[in-house]
Amino acid sequence: MASTVHVLDDYYLAITLLITVAYQLIFFAVAFTFKFDKLTDFAGGTNFVVLAIITLSFSGTPDARQIVASLFIMAWGLRLSGFLLFRILKTGKDDRFDDKRDKFFPFLGFWIFQMIWVWTVSLPVTILNSPNVRQYPQVPFGTGRDVAGVVLFAIGFVMESVSDVQKFVFRQRNDKMAIxxxxxxxxxxxxxxxxxxxxxxxxxxxxxxxxxxGYVGGQVFKALYATIVGPFFLTILLMFVSGLTLSERPGAKKRYENDHNWEGYKRYLSRTSILIPFPPEIYEYLPIIIKRTIFLELPIYVFDPAKHSDAAKGQRQNSAEEGQGGNPGNRQSGERLTESY
Incomplete structure (x- = not known):
């Protein structure tokens, strides 16, 4: 039976961090030198695979739980990186980098953030495969939580994979008016x-x-549970950094100002849950407080044409300028116009 490899520390935190930094910097050098967008997301997804393979091989003779968890994150990373590579090859360039591609430090900032993302989200598998966990007797794979984890992974994997394809195909076949x-x-x-x-x-x-x-105790027990920072970090990222905040309000604003079927899209927004799948026939009639709390449709995602539209802002500015004239009638008219928005 192969023995567990100890590298730098007994949780594999340092070695996985070093590998992640080196891996991302190599791709950054290529992307910045050649102004090449096509490997950016590919570098992120495949980095998960690299870390899982290395920590699993270092663990000696892995048990079923280590193999399953490692294979799951590898399958997710390969699927994600493969799809994003295919999509960028079709679209040609990544608009996210239009203001960063030629600027060393802003562009590097994205890659540093990607390093943090990969290393943090990999923590559950990294710690599970580490020597400190391997030295203790393990609960045999197949507990209720294991089964629930496998079922949830299958649901999530199918949902993410299929919906990515559905959205890509939809955009290829339909114009900007379609929903x-x-x-x-x-x-x-x-x-x-x-x-x-x-x-x-x-x-x-x-x-x-x-x-x-109680099979694993002490600091090891705490370390395993502390890896919840990985899925929480990903959730925060999608909800408040690079996911919903970049698509919800900006997307609605673009539809409204370009008149891309805004009325139809507004109805879609009112009927469809922002994140958690739910029947639209019921969701449409739920109280706002339920949508804001249970379904996470926070005010930061909501587009209000009167507040967020550039057209409305321009009208308010024009009204204010008209109200500053010498004619009291014009000023009163301007004040009324301003109040109406």
Whole structure:
């Protein structure tokens, strides 16, 4: 039986961090030198695969739980990187980098953030495969939490994979007036994000099952449960940094100002849950407080034409300028116009 390899520390934190930094910097050098967008997301997804393979091989003779958790994150990383590579090859360039591609430090900032993302989200598998966990007797794979984790992973993987394809095909076949409200998008405006969140929590659930019933104690027990920072970090990222905040309000604003079927899209927004899949026939009539709390449709995602539209802002500015003239009648008219927005 192969022995576990100890490298730098007994949780594999340092070696996985070093590998991630080196891996991302190599791709950054290529992307910045050649102004090449096509490997950016590919570098992120495949980095998960690299870390899982290395930590699993270092663990000596892995048990079933380590193999399953490692294979799950590898399958997710390969699927994600493969799809994003295919999509960028079709579209030609990544608009996210139009203001960064030629600037060393702003562009490097994206890659540093990607390093943090990969290393943090990989933590459940990294710690599970580490020597400190391997030295203790493990709960045999197949507990209720293991089964629940496998089922949740399957649901999340199918949801994320299928919805990514559905959205890509929809955009290829339809113009900007159309609304993607079929398939998984009938029940959620972002089923791919929801699927991705489920995947990471399912892997975490499988990983911490090794510590159930007191088989693993002390600091190791705490370390396994602390890896929940991985799925939480991904959830925060999708909800407040690079996911919903970049698509919800900006997307609605673009439709409104370009008159791309705004009325139809406004109805879609009112009927369809932002993240958690739910029947639109019921969701439409739920109280706002339920949508804001249970379904996470926070005010930061909501587009209000009167507040957020450039056209409305321009009208308010014109009204204010008219109200500053010498004619009291004009000033009163301007004040009334301003109040109406």
């Amino acid at each position: 993607c409200d079929t398939g998984f998008f009938y029940f959620s405006r972002h089923p791919n994000y929801f699927g991705e969140i489920i995947i990471q929590f399912s892997i975490y659930m499988i990983a911490v099952s090794a510590a159930a019933d």
